[in-house]
Amino acid sequence: MLRIDEILKEKRISNSEFASMIGVSETSASAFKSGKTKPKFDTLVKIAEVLDVDIRQLFKxxxxxxxxxxxxxxxxxxxxxxxxxxxxxxxxxxx
Incomplete structure (x- = not known):
């Protein structure tokens, strides 16, 4: 349901950079990207902010x-x- 991986590829941001940007472990960041774990709402807001996208763009x-x-x-x-x-x-x- 989330497009995090697509957005990261478009912006050429690595998993480790992404994890650092949102303040989580690389394992958690990877789980968000793959859809194995769904981030809490406040984490979604932070992801949208650090990726400089409207929160709606995070969803398919x-x-x-x-x-x-x-x-x-x-x-x-x-x-x-x-x-x-x-x-x-x-x-x-x-x-």
């Missing part, structure tokens, strides 16, 4: 489709993208 979508969550900068404006509708509105703005 449960209702199909892709997770849309991010920001796009276009012509000095910042657009938040949380849904397909947000993305479509941005595309309409760009056209």
């Amino acid at each position: 979508p449960t209702k199909g489709g892709e997770l849309l969550n991010g920001f796009v900068e276009y012509e000095d404006e910042i657009y938040r993208i949380y849904s397909k509708e947000d993305l479509q509105n941005l595309l309409n703005t760009i056209k």
